Amino acid sequence: MIGLAAIRRGLTCSALAITLGFAAPAQADFPERNITLVVPFPAGGTTDIVARIIAGQLQGEYGKSVIIENRGGASTAIGTVAVGKAEKDGHTLLFTAATTFTSNPHLLPSIKYKLEDFAPVAMVVKVPFAFVVKKDFPAQDLKAFRDYALANPGKINNATNGAGSTVHLLGEVVARGLGVEVQHVHYRGAAPATNDMLAGVVDSNVEALTNSAPNHKAGQYRALAVLSDERLPQLSDVPTFKELGFPSVVGGSWFAVFAPAGTPQAVVDKLNTSISRIVRSPDFARRMQEIGNEPAAMTPAELATYVRNESDRLGTLIRDAGITVE
Structure with missing residues (x-):
């Protein structure tokens, strides 16, 4: 038979263990160093x-x-x-x-x-990213772009920052969401891809907001839609793909x-x-x-x-x- 004193000792130890158990994870002293x-x-x-x-x-x-x-x-x-x-x-x-x-x-x-x-x-x-086209591209909006792409399968050159890059994957999201075929042109990084977009060497690109907002506003190229869930304050005049009837084009x-x-x-x-x-x-x-x-x-x-x-x-x-x- 277990005595009352032993039970009390067990309860005291258990309480101490619980107290220490709660104290250890608290990490009140984090961070301890740099x-x-x-x-x-x-x-x-x-x-x-x-x-x-x-x-x-x-x-x-x-x-x-x-x-x-x-x-x-x-x-x-x-x-x-x-x-x-x-x-x-x-x-x-x-x-x-x-x-x-x-x-x-x-x-x-x-x-x-x-x-x-x-x-x-x-x-x-x-x-956030926007889908952009060169300033003299024949389509003025996303519907016209899709119609042009459907009539000219594989003839649109879409710039990427390299095979497998985020920009490449988002370009594929756009193409598949619109149901069109584009030819991806892979560059070694964002800068050369953007430079050729500005020069009109390639037809389209998926540009981060950092570049797309100022270049769109300056008329260097045109943003047709953004890939975000909602419109972006920096590109308030540009609709989302969702607004235009393409809900899968998000990224x-x-x-x-x-x-x-x-x-x-x-x-x-x-x-x-x-x-x-x-x-x-x-x-x-x-x-x-x-x-x-x-x-x-x-x-x-x-x-x-x-x-x-x-x-x-x-x-x-x-x-x-x-x-x-x-």
């Missing part, structure tokens, strides 16, 4: 610019340095793999774009990482923060709260509007679901279109 935010792109690009804004705000909130480490190369794999192998304590984070987890796994089967190696922390921005890119899988949930939640507060601030919204991005906060669970859905959607597109990269 945070490294790995950007798997070279310095100076839009991803890097947004990461530095977030880093500066986090540094002010946490009172610890938030160091940007640019580790570009291998289609973001070098930096991504490094973060996946880092300590699972929230002090090394990944700030990356959509391709890392949505298209790369389907285009680059030999990559050494997978989404399950990471804990989604926070969405930061969405990157874009995004930037988000990830931690190594196994990072304590309390740390992930604290980071999400801090980053989401920054993302929702008027100052951040103003700075993103200047760049052409849309602030977009999500919980870790919402981000995880969003990334999986986008990966499934693009995986289907890549397989159906037979898209490959060399």
Whole structure:
């Protein structure tokens, strides 16, 4: 028979264990040291610019340095793999774009990482795109473009930023959504593709808002529709594909923060709260509007679901279109 004293001792130990169990995950002292935010792109690009804004705000909130480490190369794999192998304590984070987890796994089967190696922390921005045509293209609106494309199958040259790039995939989304055939012309990056659009060398392109808004307003080329769910303030005169009767033509890119899988949930939640507060601030919204991005906060669970859905959607597109990269 167990005595009353033994029962009391057991209850006391259990209470202490419960108390410690709640205290440990609280992570009230996070961060304990400087945070490294790995950007798997070279310095100076839009991803890097947004990461530095977030880093500066986090540094002010946490009172610890938030160091940007640019580790570009291998289609973001070098930096991504490094973060996946880092300590699972929230002090090394990944700030990356959509391709890392949505298209790369389907285009680059030999990559050494997978989404399950990471804990989604926070969405930061969405990157809107517009479908544009050269200024002397014979079609003045999307209906006329579709009619022209149907009458001239495969004769429209559509610029991309490279085979398998976000712009290539979105160009395929547009073509399939409209039910037309275009000839994709692959460039080595956004700058040469945009330059040939401006020069009228190619007929169409899917341009990020950063370029499409000012060039459309200046009459350098014409934006026929945007691929976002709603009209964009920077291109308020340009309808969405949904408005024009093509609801499947939706897409874009995004930037988000990830931690190594196994990072304590309390740390992930604290980071999400801090980053989401920054993302929702008027100052951040103003700075993103200047760049052409849309602030977009999500919980870790919402981000995880969003990334999986986008990966499934693009995986289907890549397989159906037979898209490959060399």
